[in-house]
Each structure stands twice: as C-alpha cells, then as structure tokens.
Amino acid sequence: MNRFSYARAVDVADAISEVSRDAAAKFIAGGTNLIDLMKENVARPKRLIDITRLPLNRIQETPDGGLRLGALVTNAETAYHPQVEKRYPLLSRAILSGASPQLRNMATNGGNLLQRTRCYYFYDTATPCNKREPGAGCSAIEGFNRIHAVLGASDHCIAVHPSDMCVALNALEAVVRVTGKKGERSIPIADFHRLPGDTPDIDTNLAGDEIITSIDLPAKGFAEHHAYLKVRDRRSFAFALVSVAVALELSEDTITEARIALGGVAHKPWRDTETESLLNGKPASRENFEIVAEATMRGARGFEHNAFKIELAKRAIVRALKHASKTETRP
Numbered sequence: 001m002n003r004f005s006y007a008r009a010v011d012v013a014d015a016i017s018e019v020s021r022d023a024a025a026k027f028i029a030g031g032t033n034l035i036d037l038m039k040e041n042v043a044r045p046k047r048l049i050d051i052t053r054l055p056l057n058r059i060q061e062t063p064d065g066g067l068r069l070g071a072l073v074t075n076a077e078t079a080y081h082p083q084v085e086k087r088y089p090l091l092s093r094a095i096l097s098g099a100s101p102q103l104r105n106m107a108t109n110g111g112n113l114l115q116r117t118r119c120y121y122f123y124d125t126a127t128p129c130n131k132r133e134p135g136a137g138c139s140a141i142e143g144f145n146r147i148h149a150v151l152g153a154s155d156h157c158i159a160v161h162p163s164d165m166c167v168a169l170n171a172l173e174a175v176v177r178v179t180g181k182k183g184e185r186s187i188p189i190a191d192f193h194r195l196p197g198d199t200p201d202i203d204t205n206l207a208g209d210e211i212i213t214s215i216d217l218p219a220k221g222f223a224e225h226h227a228y229l230k231v232r233d234r235r236s237f238a239f240a241l242v243s244v245a246v247a248l249e250l251s252e253d254t255i256t257e258a259r260i261a262l263g264g265v266a267h268k269p270w271r272d273t274e275t276e277s278l279l280n281g282k283p284a285s286r287e288n289f290e291i292v293a294e295a296t297m298r299g300a301r302g303f304e305h306n307a308f309k310i311e312l313a314k315r316a317i318v319r320a321l322k323h324a325s326k327t328e329t330r331p
Contacts, residue, residue, distance in 0.1 A: 001038050008050040012179055012211060018049045020181060020209040027051050027211060029072055030106040032099075033115040040123050042132055056110075056213055059083065065219035068177075071110030071212040075165065076101070078109055088217055090226040090247055094168035097230045100237045110212035113166060113176065113192065116203060117159035117267075118239055120144065130156045131200045138200075146305040147241065150313070151297075152266040157200030158303065160264055161193060162239050167263035168228060170271050171245040174217050180210035189215075193268035200267070222247035222259075227324035229316055230263075240264035242313045244320040248284070255279045255288075260296065260321070265313055272296055284325035286318065293317040 009015035019025045025047035028034055037043035056072040059081050067087065069078055078084055079095040099107065121127045121139035128137035140148050140158050148158040166189070174189045193204055206212070225248035232238040243263035249256045258279040262270040275295040282288045293314040300310045 001041070002044040002046075004045055005047045006050065007047065008052075009054060012054055012056075012213065015049055015051050015054060015211050016180060016209055018047075019211070022047050023208060025049055029108045030074065030111050032103050032107045033111065037116065037123075041125050042123060051211070062216060067217045069109050069215040069217065071214055072108050074105060075099070075107045075109065075112060076104040079104065087221040087223055088172065089223055090221070090228055090245060091165065091168045091172060091217070093226075093228040094164045094243075094245060097228060097243075098164035109165070109215055112163055113212060113215070114204065114206070115162055118162045119148070119159040122159060131159060131196075134199070134201050141303065144305055145303045147239065147264075148303065148306050149266050150300040150302050150306060150309045151262075151270050152195045152268070153301065154196045154198065154200070156198050157196035157267065159196070159200070159267060161203075161266065161268050163269070164228075164230065164240065164243060164263060166193070167243055167261045167269045168245045169215065170261040170269040171247045171259045172217055172221065173259070174215050176212060177214045177216060178206060178210045178212050180207050182207075184213075186216070189269075190271060196267045222249065225250055225324050225326075227320040229320040229323070231312060231316055242309055242316045244313075244316045246317075246320040246324040248321070248324045250284060250325065253283050255282055255284055255325075258292075258321075260292070260317060262296070262313060262317075265300075265309060279321075284321075286322065289318045289321040290314075292321070 007018055026045040028048045029052050056070040058070045060068045062068050075095050079092045085092050121129045122131050127139045130138050138157055149160045169189045176187045176192050227246045230240050230243040232240050240263050245261040247259040258276045260276050275292055278292045297310055297314050302310055
C-alpha cells in the first residue's frame, strides 16, 4: 500500500473542493472496495477524502412519490428499510444477495455504484490489464475468462461489473444525483456506467470533481411482480455468473410492461429495452419468455471458458420471468 494523506470533509462543498485539488485523490466512505484495491496496489491514491460525516445518510420521500436513497446510507440499512422492503422489494432482494452481512453493514449506496470489477487480471499487477494500465493489453481474452463478459465487451476489455444492487436499480430506472464544481445534475442509471470500448479504465460518466449525493427511485416500484435471480458458484458471498432483475406489470395474465436487467454478463448492468418490448401485450407464458430470452442474448459472444454463460443467461431470464409473473413469488 502506498503512502497517502488524509482529510475529512465537513460538507459537500468542502468534499468537492478537496478532491478537485488533486487528480489522484479519492473519496472514502465504507472502503469495502477501495481498501482492497489499495492493498493490492491497484489503486494508489495520494490523498483520501473522508466523506462519512456528510449529511447524505438519510432515506426520504421525493415530491413525485418516489424514494431518495442517500449516498452514505449503508447497503444493509437500505435493504431493510421498511419503505424499500414494501415498495421496492426487488432492490432489497438484490442487495441482500450480494456480499456478506458484515460488508453490507459497511458498504454505502454511493460506493456500490462505484465498485470496480473483480477480474483476476485487474487485481494482479504482474499481468497486463487495460483497465488498470491503458494500452497494456487484456490478459483475460486469451487467459482464464470463466467469469467474464459475453455482452458489450471490446477487444480492450471483457471484465464485468460486479454489483447486484445496480442490476435492480437499472430495472427500476433509478436516477443518480451528483454534485460537482459545475453544480448539480441527474444521471439516469442506464447512462451512469459505461461499456469498455477503447477506454476500459473509465467505468462511469461521473466527472472527477463530482460526488454522488443520492439515488432516486421512481414512484413505480413493481412491488407486486418482480424477481431477482442470482446464479453463482456458491450460495453466498460470491459474485454472479449471471443475475437477472425482472419487473413486470400485468393486467390479469397479460404483460403491459416488462423490464429485464442482467448482471455478470457485461461491463455494466445490461438492459435491452427493445427486446423487453417483445413482451408487451403478450400473455405471461413460457413460450414468450423463451422468445425474449433468445432475443436478449442474440449478440452474445463467448470466449474459451465462459461460453456457457450464454445458455445460462437464457435459462435464468426465463426462470426469473416465470417467478415475477406470480405475485410475491421468490426465485
């Protein structure tokens, strides 16, 4: 671990001022990902800005009937909050499927959005990695790539985004609120994370001087018909090989709206609104679920060790849709 200086921000403006002074500075809150990266010398910030005392630790109603999740509210507090459990059970279940209770007690909502990939080669500084060192090459493409992307990858990076929470947020169409030197702005969750392209080292569209202040959930929470399915190598404390967040609105047995977000398959939580629309106005049947699963994975590309994810994702989509079409049924 490198040597670094430390400062504690007293308010949001102070946090922005502190991080703007040094391009190598980083915010720290729960530290559940950043500290790991620092221990492995993957991240080497020269300055840490402690933001744990900022007034961003509340969950509040929004004027439009939604819910605002403070960036410093922990994952555990969010998952067990009565309004989240009641109105956004999809999000609660996604959060509780991730990490361990100890980590969820420390990890913050803002930090969850910013966590970095768990690619073996990204964490191994002895191997080339374009995400860690642009232009070095991608070891995963010709290496052991069992956990890697099958959608949206590039010749520069095939890593996947590790968050469970972000998959559910994409299905719910949450909005990320941020503040920087240029003022406040709102970023739809679908636009917050990036595909690798030729700049895999840039994970998000957050500017260097910006801080996440909250995540806004819309009024519609799909509390009646939803499912979060996570397929992994072991039952707990493991990242997804494939995960699926499904939110449905039904009129009797007819689907009037469908949202499907995938995790574990791309550099960002994956959602294809065009294929979702294939379910609109259709009966909630296995045949229709299989059609949309095939369409969702039509552009998938497997590598030597992860081609199995394509079929796994199709089956997971069908299973999640089946469960979501039944009220309060859990996969």
